[in-house]
Amino acid sequence: MKKFPIAKSRRIRSTSFSKRVESHGVKAYTVYNHMLLPTFFTSLEEEYHHLKQHVQLWDVSVQREIEISGSDSSELVQLMTCRDLSNAKPGICYYAPLVDLYGGLINDPLIYKLETNKWRVCIADSDVLLFAKGIAESRSLNVKIFEAKIDILAVQGPKSLKLMKKVFGEKISDLKFFRFDFFEFNNIKYLISRSGYSKQGGYEIHIENLEAGLDLYDHFFKIGSEFNLKPGAPNLIERIEGGLLSYGNDMDIGDNPLECGFDKYVNLESNIVFLGKENLIRIKKEGIKKKLMGVKIEGKSISLTEGKLMLNSNNQELGELRSAAYSPKFNKIVGIAMVKKDFCKINEKFQIKLDNSIVSGEICNLPII
Amino acid sequence: MKKFPIAKSRRIRSTSFSKRVESHGVKAYTVYNHMLLPTFFTSLEEEYHHLKQHVQLWDVSVQREIEISGSDSSELVQLMTCRDLSNAKPGICYYAPLVDLYGGLINDPLIYKLETNKWRVCIADSDVLLFAKGIAESRSLNVKIFEAKIDILAVQGPKSLKLMKKVFGEKISDLKFFRFDFFEFNNIKYLISRSGYSKQGGYEIHIENLEAGLDLYDHFFKIGSEFNLKPGAPNLIERIEGGLLSYGNDMDIGDNPLECGFDKYVNLESNIVFLGKENLIRIKKEGIKKKLMGVKIEGKSISLTEGKLMLNSNNQELGELRSAAYSPKFNKIVGIAMVKKDFCKINEKFQIKLDNSIVSGEICNLPII
Numbered sequence: 001m002k003k004f005p006i007a008k009s010r011r012i013r014s015t016s017f018s019k020r021v022e023s024h025g026v027k028a029y030t031v032y033n034h035m036l037l038p039t040f041f042t043s044l045e046e047e048y049h050h051l052k053q054h055v056q057l058w059d060v061s062v063q064r065e066i067e068i069s070g071s072d073s074s075e076l077v078q079l080m081t082c083r084d085l086s087n088a089k090p091g092i093c094y095y096a097p098l099v100d101l102y103g104g105l106i107n108d109p110l111i112y113k114l115e116t117n118k119w120r121v122c123i124a125d126s127d128v129l130l131f132a133k134g135i136a137e138s139r140s141l142n143v144k145i146f147e148a149k150i151d152i153l154a155v156q157g158p159k160s161l162k163l164m165k166k167v168f169g170e171k172i173s174d175l176k177f178f179r180f181d182f183f184e185f186n187n188i189k190y191l192i193s194r195s196g197y198s199k200q201g202g203y204e205i206h207i208e209n210l211e212a213g214l215d216l217y218d219h220f221f222k223i224g225s226e227f228n229l230k231p232g233a234p235n236l237i238e239r240i241e242g243g244l245l246s247y248g249n250d251m252d253i254g255d256n257p258l259e260c261g262f263d264k265y266v267n268l269e270s271n272i273v274f275l276g277k278e279n280l281i282r283i284k285k286e287g288i289k290k291k292l293m294g295v296k297i298e299g300k301s302i303s304l305t306e307g308k309l310m311l312n313s314n315n316q317e318l319g320e321l322r323s324a325a326y327s328p329k330f331n332k333i334v335g336i337a338m339v340k341k342d343f344c345k346i347n348e349k350f351q352i353k354l355d356n357s358i359v360s361g362e363i364c365n366l367p368i369i
Numbered sequence: 370m371k372k373f374p375i376a377k378s379r380r381i382r383s384t385s386f387s388k389r390v391e392s393h394g395v396k397a398y399t400v401y402n403h404m405l406l407p408t409f410f411t412s413l414e415e416e417y418h419h420l421k422q423h424v425q426l427w428d429v430s431v432q433r434e435i436e437i438s439g440s441d442s443s444e445l446v447q448l449m450t451c452r453d454l455s456n457a458k459p460g461i462c463y464y465a466p467l468v469d470l471y472g473g474l475i476n477d478p479l480i481y482k483l484e485t486n487k488w489r490v491c492i493a494d495s496d497v498l499l500f501a502k503g504i505a506e507s508r509s510l511n512v513k514i515f516e517a518k519i520d521i522l523a524v525q526g527p528k529s530l531k532l533m534k535k536v537f538g539e540k541i542s543d544l545k546f547f548r549f550d551f552f553e554f555n556n557i558k559y560l561i562s563r564s565g566y567s568k569q570g571g572y573e574i575h576i577e578n579l580e581a582g583l584d585l586y587d588h589f590f591k592i593g594s595e596f597n598l599k600p601g602a603p604n605l606i607e608r609i610e611g612g613l614l615s616y617g618n619d620m621d622i623g624d625n626p627l628e629c630g631f632d633k634y635v636n637l638e639s640n641i642v643f644l645g646k647e648n649l650i651r652i653k654k655e656g657i658k659k660k661l662m663g664v665k666i667e668g669k670s671i672s673l674t675e676g677k678l679m680l681n682s683n684n685q686e687l688g689e690l691r692s693a694a695y696s697p698k699f700n701k702i703v704g705i706a707m708v709k710k711d712f713c714k715i716n717e718k719f720q721i722k723l724d725n726s727i728v729s730g731e732i733c734n735l736p737i738i
Contacts, residue, residue, distance in 0.1 A: 006372075011618045133469050135507045304379060
């Protein structure tokens with residue numbers, strides 16, 4: 001596929017690390033939350049293998065953090081999500097679908113409660129700031145809402161613990177999955193969560209002191225060679241195989257969290273108050289009509305730029321393919337598709353048009369194993 | 370400056386015309402409202418000259434249209450903007466700054482009232498949909514809000530009227546600046562506004578029938594050669610000279626409409642109700658502390674990727690340069706800067722660091738003439 005350069009400007013924000021990732025040879029960018037997100041440095045496939053064996057440092061500053069503080073902050077955060085956060089505690093990362101009045105997905109952030117009246121919502125690609133402001137400013141809630149000046153480095157891969165111990169000390173070993181705590185390097189304290197957009201294990205370092213962050217970045221590469229540390233980025237192949245969803249790609253405001261398999265984060269029995277509650281209760285009662293599923297497709301390469309229709313041999317529409325990449329593991333294309341409920345069966349066959357040829361595929365579970 | 374390809378995906382939406390602009394040789398894209406926006410086809414400078422002499426066809430589908438209908442739609446639209454829309458009429462394009470509770474700019478759309486309870490908000494680069502939903506769903510307003518499936522073609526340049534007449538007939542001559550009406554081509558009715566993101570005159574064609582839109586696009590090029598029609602895009606040089614602001618580049622939520630020179634769209638005397646009214650009244654009373662101004666800088670080229678600090682000879686910070694391009698007209702760099710009030714004087718001198726050398730510039734009015 002033909003390549004088109006991205007036109008940079010102030011509107012397409014750089015991160016603290018953009019110059020670093022460029023000097024490390026970033027090969028392409030995407031734009032996410034009005035900001036540059038590296039997509040790869042060598043090739044998707046090479047980095048897929050490396051990510052599964054070694055450790056990578058990613059500039060994922062695009063996961064912007066919307067800070068919500070004030071006496072009504074808990075009320076506001078809860079209004080936006082169907083996940084019951086009434087017993088949320090500092091130190092835990094809450095994956096929480098945000099929904100509108102109709103149950104449509106607004107975003108799927110990780111939410112951090114820092115203290116009683118202070119939250120950070122670490123967002124996917126949509127302006128949650130504006131949704132939160134619209135709600136708060138209409139209800140005269142006592143909150144302060146802003147996008148924090150925080151950039152994020154992710155350390156991902158099976159050797160991430162070893163690397164992190166070398167930088168932040170033995171104490172980081174105590175940090176459990178989806179927990180966060182504070183750790184020091186060079187007398188600077190960092191909020192670090194054991195989280196990240198891969199299934200290979202790792203950490204996300206939330207950097208408020210952007211100058212110090214550059215030193216930290218350089219330090220990683222200075223001491224990382226023994227772990228074969230490489231620069232990297234969220235890997236399309238690995239995240240599809242792992243069933244990690246991407247807002248805007250796999251789901252959007254036209255889909256609800258039950259259709260995305262987020263059932264355990266849709267707490268309709270609880271007495272929490274959120275915008276979409278009534279409609280999600282109705283939707284659950286009526287039953288969903290479509291669902292995100294994995295797919296495997298015969299083929300060696302794909303470059304999806306829009307949703308692609310899936311048909312069966314009777315020319316019935318099965319669903320829409322929304323993300324896809326060639327997987328060296330399966331020697332097939334793997335993908336994530338929104339599939340009509342009747343066809344959400346493992347091994348269900350379909351056809352899809354790729355580059356003017358019709359290829360066949362089948363439905364499978366997520367993650368794809 | 371090194372070029373980086375853009376990684377496409379479903380999240381970075383193509384428009385109906387993306388394949389057409391690619392076959393016409395688009396050279397770079399930016400991302401705007403989660404969608405691809407062409408930036409040039411030959412060079413910024415070549416297209417600057419062409420735009421001022423001839424006529425261009427632009428794919429500006431990224432100017433997404435948020436449709437707001439229902440019995441409370443007028444209340445909702447007014448809640449978001451400081452411009453008095455209480456007497457708004459169908460047929461007129463209203464440039465209307467959207468503001469939050471604090472008077473911070475959310476967006477600067479063109480608003481179209483289609484009928485008594487039906488509006489379209491044609492937006493710059495931020496998720497106005499989420500702001501509108503947050504407000505409406507918190508106040509239980511009786512409205513329906515969605516992003517319409519409308520793509521936009523702009524016909525811009527001094528020969529645009531002649532070209533448009535040839536396609537839509539003599540009647541289009543009656544359409545005045547910032548007015549809209551309906552016109553037919555091939556039995557399809559199009560909403561056409563006399564508007565567009567250049568100072569060279571022109572039209573914007575709002576396309577709901579996307580199939581028919583492709584025929585229209587091709588027809589333009591079939592009959593356009595006598596007017597020297599070329600594909601184009603909003604031109605950075607021309608729009609800076611013309612003082613056409615760009616949300617996210619020149620101003621954002623940290624700026625208010627008075628600081629952006631939108632005074633005539635800030636109707637504080639009227640009895641309309643909008644979120645930011647109280648704070649904008651206070652801000653106006655206290656007086657603004659900074660303002661968007663034009664600048665001219667010695668130099669032959671610039672490629673701005675972030676705001677740049679402007680200093681005077683006493684090392685005082687004058688302001689921040691936010692957009693800039695080399696202007697063949699002035700044989701200098703022209704730009705738009707947010708300047709501290711004390712320094713908002715014509716011919717005020719400053720220095721700025723570009724590519725490791727210090728160059729001098731001076732403040733001027735907008736538009737830059």
